[in-house]
Amino acid sequence: MSKKGDGTLAWLRERNRQRVVGILRERGRLSQAEIARATGLSRTTVHSLIGELKGWSMVREVDATHPDSRGGRPAVQLVLRDSSQAVLGIDFGHSHVQVAIADLARNLRAERRTDLDVNHHAIEALDTSARLAFEALAESGFERGSLIAAGIGIPGPVDREHGTAGSATILPGWVGLRIASEMERRLGLPVEIENDANLGALAELTWGAGKDCSNFAYIKAATGIGAGLVVNGQLLRGASGTAGEIGHTTLDEAGALCYCGNRGCLETVASGPAILRLVANANDKPGGEPLTLAGVIELALEGEVRSRRAIHDAGREIGVAVAGLCNLINPERVIVGGLLSRAGEVLLQPLRESLRRHAVQAAAQKVEVVQAVFVERAELLGSLALALRGVRARQMVAQPI
Numbered sequence: 001m002s003k004k005g006d007g008t009l010a011w012l013r014e015r016n017r018q019r020v021v022g023i024l025r026e027r028g029r030l031s032q033a034e035i036a037r038a039t040g041l042s043r044t045t046v047h048s049l050i051g052e053l054k055g056w057s058m059v060r061e062v063d064a065t066h067p068d069s070r071g072g073r074p075a076v077q078l079v080l081r082d083s084s085q086a087v088l089g090i091d092f093g094h095s096h097v098q099v100a101i102a103d104l105a106r107n108l109r110a111e112r113r114t115d116l117d118v119n120h121h122a123i124e125a126l127d128t129s130a131r132l133a134f135e136a137l138a139e140s141g142f143e144r145g146s147l148i149a150a151g152i153g154i155p156g157p158v159d160r161e162h163g164t165a166g167s168a169t170i171l172p173g174w175v176g177l178r179i180a181s182e183m184e185r186r187l188g189l190p191v192e193i194e195n196d197a198n199l200g201a202l203a204e205l206t207w208g209a210g211k212d213c214s215n216f217a218y219i220k221a222a223t224g225i226g227a228g229l230v231v232n233g234q235l236l237r238g239a240s241g242t243a244g245e246i247g248h249t250t251l252d253e254a255g256a257l258c259y260c261g262n263r264g265c266l267e268t269v270a271s272g273p274a275i276l277r278l279v280a281n282a283n284d285k286p287g288g289e290p291l292t293l294a295g296v297i298e299l300a301l302e303g304e305v306r307s308r309r310a311i312h313d314a315g316r317e318i319g320v321a322v323a324g325l326c327n328l329i330n331p332e333r334v335i336v337g338g339l340l341s342r343a344g345e346v347l348l349q350p351l352r353e354s355l356r357r358h359a360v361q362a363a364a365q366k367v368e369v370v371q372a373v374f375v376e377r378a379e380l381l382g383s384l385a386l387a388l389r390g391v392r393a394r395q396m397v398a399q400p401i
């Protein structure tokens, strides 16, 4: 590929070019400074590589007007031109299926959603998701052959090695089902599966509150409590994919029995159902609809004292577990997502205080605790991000030089 003697340099340059193309593919639109930060390359190197890619018509500049920009001259942003291919994201919730199609410049092109009892009707859910995917694909204007990868989210632990759901208690209808291969057969695509907290982390890393951050903990606080950990820009999955099960941190050995079989887990005191148990009776209207977590959050934001206190205490308990997490992985940021994060400072302020009180000073000092950007669509966007990262990883392996 090159003259004798400069082979190593040329290889390095090609490798760096692949990193720039890869990060643009994954994140969509970025300025040169953001590319430098995300790849770890120097600004001079990025500038020179971008010049080359522009010369080959592989990247173009886009209108840099951005809703976040606070005055000043916005940096010119760059996107890849290869938007002829697309990826698919599928999100299985406990009671819904949603799908989305995005091009490789990460523009969302079509979405579909339907309500379904996913927990108990696994095969029906898989069939429905494939049908919705092809409907969305038709709407997006892409040919079937343009679709190159799919990311799939399931609301529970994932056994990535076997492509199955890792817990019978959380997804009773999915036991033994090889989700990844079943979906590969239906879609004719390489498929990756991931749990909801990790997908939330990927969505925030790619588009949200973790965009400029390579070490953070994403906490999904909703019906369950889980964490997605990003270390050096990568998801930390652990030996069997259970890293981040923060909801089953023991806070009180003599506490209430948890569905996992232990006592006093964080979920027994701070999950959605635990909060509801605390406030439901007093706030249930006679003969009316039972109170929901969304209802409690709304009441808390309106200043209703019991709801506020219940969410405040949950924040404090979550902070204790997050403090332990900060001592171990020393994140720059803690991003709090899931439905409970809609309570904003009612949840975050006690969480922050408790984190400062319980973590070692060095870890607690710098960490910021912020609200996630995505709540309802976190898993859907995360499954698209998972597919985009898969495409990037395969290209890096297929084209090392």
Ligand SMILES: [Zn+2]
Residues within 6 Å of the ligand: 247, 248, 258, 259, 260, 261, 262, 265, 267
């Ligand atoms: Zn537990």
